[in-house]
Each structure stands twice: as C-alpha cells, then as structure tokens.
Amino acid sequence: MLLKPFNFHAPNSLESALQTYGSLQNVKLQAGGTFLLNGLKTMKRKGAKTPQHIISLAHIPELKGIEDQGDYVVVKSMTNIDEIYDSPLLTGNLRVLRVVARNISSQLIRNMATLGGNLTCRYTWTEMPAVMIALQARMHFTGVDGKEEIVPAEEFFKNAAKTDKIFTQASIKKDKDISFAYYRAKKSLPVDIPLLSLCVTTRLLKGKFSQTIVAVNNCVAFAQRDRKLEDFLNGKAVDQAVAETALEHLDESIYAARGTDYKKYMFRVGIRHVLRDLTEKQR
Ligand SMILES: Cc1cc2nc3c(=O)[nH]c(=O)nc-3n(C[C@H](O)[C@H](O)[C@H](O)COP(=O)(O)OP(=O)(O)OC[C@H]3O[C@@H](n4cnc5c(N)ncnc54)[C@H](O)[C@@H]3O)c2cc1C
Incomplete structure (x- = not known):
C-alpha cells in the first residue's frame, strides 16, 4: 500500500467541512490532492507520522x-x-x-x-x-x-x-488600465517547475510607469515585492533604456538568496524581458 490508512471525509458544504475540521485532531485538508497525496507517500516511505483524517474540499459547491x-x-x-x-x-x-x-x-x-x-x-x-x-x-x-x-x-x-x-x-x-508582464524560467528541462518567476503590474500614464508592483518569486522564500525596483520605475519613461538601467536598482537581497550565478543571471534576463514586454504594450 502506498499510503498509510486514514479516515476520509467528503463534506458537501462549507459549514459541514468547518464542523468536521473543528472536531478532529491530526487532520489535513485535500484540494486537488496533487501535493498532498505525494507528500503522504513520501512521509510513509520515511516512516514519518501521517494524518489520521483527510477532509476533501472537492464536493463543496460554494468553493x-x-x-x-x-x-x-x-x-x-x-x-x-x-x-x-x-x-x-x-x-x-x-x-x-x-x-x-x-x-x-x-x-x-x-x-x-x-x-x-x-x-x-x-x-x-x-x-x-x-x-x-x-x-x-x-x-x-x-x-x-x-x-x-x-x-x-x-x-x-x-x-x-x-x-x-x-x-x-x-x-x-478589475482594472483594464493596468498592464502586466509575466516571466518564468524553468528549473530544468525534465522537471517543469519554475526556477524563478516575476510578475509586474503597472499603470502606464503618459508613457510613464506608475503604481508599479514588482512581485518576485525566488522560489526559496515566499513571493515578495521588490520595492526598491518599484520606486526606481515609478515616474520613469517606459522605453528600451529603462530595461537596462533598472538592473542597477534591484533589492539584491531577494535575487541573491540561495542563488547560483545562473539563477542570478536568469533574474536579470527576466527583468529585462518584463520591462521590454511592457514597452511593447504601450506602443
Ligand atoms: C508534477 C507537478 C508539476 C507542477 N508544476 C507547477 C508549476 O509549474 N507551477 C505551479 O505554480 N505549480 C505547479 N505545481 C503545483 C500545482 O499547481 C498545485 O498548485 C499544487 O500541486 C497543489 O494544488 P492541489 O489543489 O493539488 O492541492 P493539494 O495537494 O490538495 O493540497 C496541498 C495542501 O494545501 C492546503 N490546502 C489546499 N486547499 C486549501 C484550502 N482551500 N484552504 C486551506 N488549505 C488548503 C492543504 O494543507 C493541503 O495539504 C505542480 C505540481 C505537480 C505535482
């Protein structure tokens, strides 16, 4: 058996899921199960304690x-x-x-x-x-x-x-006047999970960045904002030059965290990519 036995609960309303959740100890929620079930298999293989109860959220129409x-x-x-x-x-x-x-x-x-x-x-x-x-x-x-x-x-x-x-x-x-750009670099060819990703949103006003948010996922810490880069971009003209000068205004602590030279390089590629993408969008 790949999994240790557990009690499986399949409530059909949020209220009943919450009641079950509140009444049990040693319990885990299951959504799609793509991480959870793999995690339980690994825990069993390592001899670790696994949850006694799983509550599936799959049959709850409100969700x-x-x-x-x-x-x-x-x-x-x-x-x-x-x-x-x-x-x-x-x-x-x-x-x-x-x-x-x-x-x-x-x-x-x-x-x-x-x-x-x-x-x-x-x-x-x-x-x-x-x-x-x-x-x-x-x-x-x-x-x-x-x-x-x-x-x-x-x-x-x-x-x-x-x-x-x-x-x-x-x-x-909803905001149709917000432009966005997204960049992701693959971790490796056979394993399709990201090595890093970047999401930038901005309001392009008279050809300039404003209200810019640069959300960075260095994949070793939780996603966070690069406020130093945001401050640099806001008020700057959206043009090809900014994609280069922006690289001098990064919060390096985010990009350097447990980063190899390749990863640091790919971050710079990604930042150039998203800024050029936004330049194209405002044309
Ligand atoms: C082979 C593979 C490749 C993948 N590649 C990518 C990728 O390239 N990019 C990417 O972004 N993701 C990727 N994923 C992750 C995938 O997108 C799912 O987000 C992830 O697997 C978990 O979603 P799930 O619904 O299956 O959650 P589950 O495995 O069911 O749940 C995971 C945990 O999340 C918690 N949880 C789930 N729902 C709730 C809730 N409503 N409230 C509170 N807690 C909750 C529970 O604690 C649960 O144990 C990949 C996954 C796999 C298996």
Whole structure:
C-alpha cells in the first residue's frame, strides 16, 4: 500500500467541512490532492507520522467557480488551473492569471490542481502567489468558528502562508488600465517547475510607469515585492533604456538568496524581458 490508512471525509458544504475540521485532531485538508497525496507517500516511505483524517474540499459547491461581482472578480479556492486558463471573465489586468495557468505543468496536473492548493500548500516555488501579490488580491479565509477573515495576499505570504482556516476565495479588483508582464524560467528541462518567476503590474500614464508592483518569486522564500525596483520605475519613461538601467536598482537581497550565478543571471534576463514586454504594450 502506498499510503498509510486514514479516515476520509467528503463534506458537501462549507459549514459541514468547518464542523468536521473543528472536531478532529491530526487532520489535513485535500484540494486537488496533487501535493498532498505525494507528500503522504513520501512521509510513509520515511516512516514519518501521517494524518489520521483527510477532509476533501472537492464536493463543496460554494468553493467552486469564477464570478464577476461588479468591481471585483472572485476566484473560488477549488477552481482548478485549467478552469482559470479557460475563463472568459479574466480580462484586463486579470488576464495575467490565464497566462500563468497556461504554463503550469501538464494538462493532467492542471485538471486537478486548484488555486487554493497552489496558494496555501506552502511550497515556495508555486506561481500564483506572486501573481496574487501583483494584482493586490485579497484572500478570504473562514475559521472553524465560521468567521471570515480577509487578508491581502502580500501579508499572507509575508507571514509564510500559514493558516489554520479554510481558504475560500481570492477577490481581485478589475482594472483594464493596468498592464502586466509575466516571466518564468524553468528549473530544468525534465522537471517543469519554475526556477524563478516575476510578475509586474503597472499603470502606464503618459508613457510613464506608475503604481508599479514588482512581485518576485525566488522560489526559496515566499513571493515578495521588490520595492526598491518599484520606486526606481515609478515616474520613469517606459522605453528600451529603462530595461537596462533598472538592473542597477534591484533589492539584491531577494535575487541573491540561495542563488547560483545562473539563477542570478536568469533574474536579470527576466527583468529585462518584463520591462521590454511592457514597452511593447504601450506602443
Ligand atoms: C508534477 C507537478 C508539476 C507542477 N508544476 C507547477 C508549476 O509549474 N507551477 C505551479 O505554480 N505549480 C505547479 N505545481 C503545483 C500545482 O499547481 C498545485 O498548485 C499544487 O500541486 C497543489 O494544488 P492541489 O489543489 O493539488 O492541492 P493539494 O495537494 O490538495 O493540497 C496541498 C495542501 O494545501 C492546503 N490546502 C489546499 N486547499 C486549501 C484550502 N482551500 N484552504 C486551506 N488549505 C488548503 C492543504 O494543507 C493541503 O495539504 C505542480 C505540481 C505537480 C505535482
């Protein structure tokens, strides 16, 4: 047997999931299962203690789908990566979610892996965290007491993505005047996970950067903003030259963290790439 035995719970409402979650010890939540089940197999192989209970979130209608709610679009936690890629509601600034979804692993993984799993699994290399920071998304959680808590994505990842609640949805303000650029470098040819990724959003006003957010995932720490680069870019003309001069204004501590020369080089390639991409977009 690949897994140690556990009790499997499959609630069909958020309320009943919260009740079950609050009443059990030694319990784990399952979204798409793509990380969790692999993790349990590894734990068994190493002789480590595994959870006694698994609560699947797969049959909870409140946690599924993408909704237009006026000024905001809400992406519920059990929406899978393929549904994000396919959604006609993700336009303007939100289209970056589709760009990222298209690059995540294989079709099989995209069919199972969920937004919630990607954001809360606490693997530092998953790609949606940087995108949520760049979009200034709000992350919604419900605790076993039924109370909702809303946390800006940036705060959640500053606190190392820790939660004892159920993540229910991300809400993101629609803004067709925000431009974005995304860059990801593969870790290696056979293993399609990223070595690093960058997501930049900006409002291009009269040919200049404004309200720029540079979200960086160095894949060894949780995604974070490079505020030094943001400060440098805001107010600068969007042109080819900025892609070169920007490289002198990085918060090096982010890019140097456990970085090889190759990785540091690829970050510079990525920064040039996203800034040139934004230059093209404003033409
Ligand atoms: C081979 C492979 C390649 C991949 N490549 C990429 C890639 O290139 N880019 C990328 O970004 N990602 C990649 N991933 C990750 C993938 O996109 C998923 O995000 C990830 O596997 C977890 O999603 P899941 O829904 O399967 O979560 P699960 O495995 O079900 O859950 C993981 C953990 O997240 C927590 N969790 C899940 N949902 C909730 C919730 N609603 N509330 C609270 N806690 C929750 C639980 O603690 C759970 O144990 C890859 C995964 C695999 C297996």
